[in-house]
Amino acid sequence: MISAILYALFLRLYYSFAQIYAFFNPKGKEWIQGRKRINEDLKSLSKENKPIIWLHASSLGEYEQGLPVAETLKRKFSGHRILWTFYSPSAYTVVKSKDKDDYIAYLPFDFKKNIESFLDIVKPKAVVFIKYDFWHNTIGSIKKRNISLVLAGAAFRENQVFFKGYGVFFRKMLHSFDMIFVQDENSKNLLNKIGVNQVEITGDPRAERVLEIKNKNERNLQIESFKGEKVLLVAGSTWEEDEKLLKSCLPAFIEKFDMKILIAPHEISNKRIASVMQLFKEFKPVLYSEAQKETSNLMIMDKMGLLSRTYKYASFAYVGGGFGKGIHNILEAAVYGIPVFFGPNTDKFIEARELTTMKSAYIVEDKNEFIRLINLQEENDSIKTAILENNANYFLNKSNTSEAVCKYLNKKLAHE
Template identity: 40%
Template sequence: MAPFNLKIKKGVVGRNKTFEVLRAQLSKTDKTLWFHCASLGEYEQGLPVFKELRSHYKNHKIILSFFSPSGYDIRKESPIADVVVYLPLDTEKNATLFLDLVNPELTIFVKYDIWPNFLKTLKSRNLRAILISAAFRPHQAFFKYYGKQLRDALFAFEHIFTQNEGSKELLKSIGYNKVTVSGDTRFDRVYSQLALDNDLDFISKFKGGKACVVAGSTWPEDEALFIEYINSQSVKDVKFILAPHNIKSSHIQQFKNKLSVKTVFFSNKDNQDLESAQVFILDTIGVLTKVYQYADIAYVGGAMGATGLHNTLEPAVFGVPIIIGNHHSKFPEAQAMIDNGGMFSVSNQNSFNTVLEGLIANQDRRLESGIKNFKYIEKNKGAVIQILHYLRI
């Protein structure tokens, strides 16, 4: 499929270089740790644990592997790792060669990216491995009659830290009992953002003293809501910051052309009058988390269509109300925040307009809903401490 799909091609090319990279950067005498993540989301989930281990194991080399190009491309210069590679395809030969080169004292997999041959080889060599932030559902192959190979792979982990009790019960149903319900490390990850400097002068300049709506990780179906709303409503006293998931220049320009108000891009912010603009489009990556600090209302994309809801915890930690689409059944944190009254699900343009207008008009409601979201984050952090305690760190 590689000749027909750029993302697959990147993975194929990258995997072909993995062993060459490992040979060049590791020696037989190196002490190592291995962290594996499927993609960028799992990396962000594991990051608070990775950082603690990085600071504790100062004399070890850390190998970080990804399966997806979207994770590798963005974090190939990760400061928590000495070597970043694509994980080779899961064959016995690849697993043997990879572990001959890496030979980790400790391996950490994140969530549910389970590779049977790699895990089988780790176990056969008595090498330590744990799974963190695991989330399981009954329909997964681990719990079906045809999933023996995947079930066996789970038993290579000396311990599994799950996000919830349901996942623990599913593991118990297949005879795996070395489980701790620690919660989701993403709560620790986003909470740590509050200790950082999140100030962005250009966003302060753009926002001025007006209410600001920040829409993160939007897809076309999300963007259509904002185009219609901004073009048809009298919202001169409201600023909008939009961060499309697709930042290709052709898409970004097409998006801008559909808006009837003054719009500026991050890429040319230094040459624009930011104060007079009403829409700011982030045609870049890496700043959205900080931008959420300036939101009075947040919108998180992905749930208006079938692509999957993006990270709602990032804006929640800044104590702002959040709007999402209605396809969020696979995201328990979204339902929890909806039940708490801090998040609002919309299904069409009319419901979007109603919810957004209501929040814009009622500052007290915004503050009340935002506080509920912050308290939800605060209540659920703490997974990292439990994992480090198990590892005796």
């Protein structure tokens, strides 16, 4: 009872702060205004007499992770429609602009009246949360209506609130899910210890997504021309600390390994790209958008949406973020069976732990270690062959979530 009162107070304070923040920040304003448009976004849904499967993703990363699940659901449940909801304004804006097949809306803020009204309109046959973003009233209302509730692609760590002595209120949400599909054995064991037993290990939906991209085998003639016959290092989603490390290594990479380097910064605003070009000016970098028949050994990617398809040309990959809040998507690179390098902040990333254990990926903290590891790879073809084979098996074993979700929902919905 006390926990419920405190949570209600927390929601009031959270929403009040969001309203104040909206006066000073465009994304904050959209976060508020977008939720006022929910009924408008759902107008056509209420007119169409087709059952709904509701998928929720917190942000764009989780949406990408959940896409294989959504596509499989569409194939298996062709008579149903998909509704995507988002917490993040950036995710909502991007997906709303490009996805014309599915319904797109914001997740209502977690006031009970908002959730009940939303469920009255949508009337979902099933709900699938991707990875996380747990809201107590939302989950509770879905459970009370006996709607099938699934969590897919989840990963848990021992230091999370669910596994603390004071986490009873939060554990209740996990118990409300009819089925939880997790990425690894550790997550399953943690859930079992708190009495959550409706758990199955199916891997990471991102593995399915990157396999799909790889199998399309899309060519980029400009990058093919840039690489030529040389060794190529693709450094993706880089931040300033990553770029400082790369700069210190470039002379050895170019002189010793006759390497070409393509750097794709995480942000590609004009200011950010200008800063990267200035940092590497002694290497005479070329921009991807301007490159013709360049002779430079260094290219800076200044166009969005190409990175995951660029790794196919790489002999080595470096993924940024490891000197900051955490690494970005290393699976995009690893799916091509190449050695992947990144900085030390990997604690929250199961895939980093697994791939480093397999010696398919490597943590680098300084120039000497990075150069040593590249040299080791270049001198031992057997290491590269082992990585290629190990990664193929890794992705095969990690790509079961979509089918598992569909199989489970098929059984549940067949009884309705």
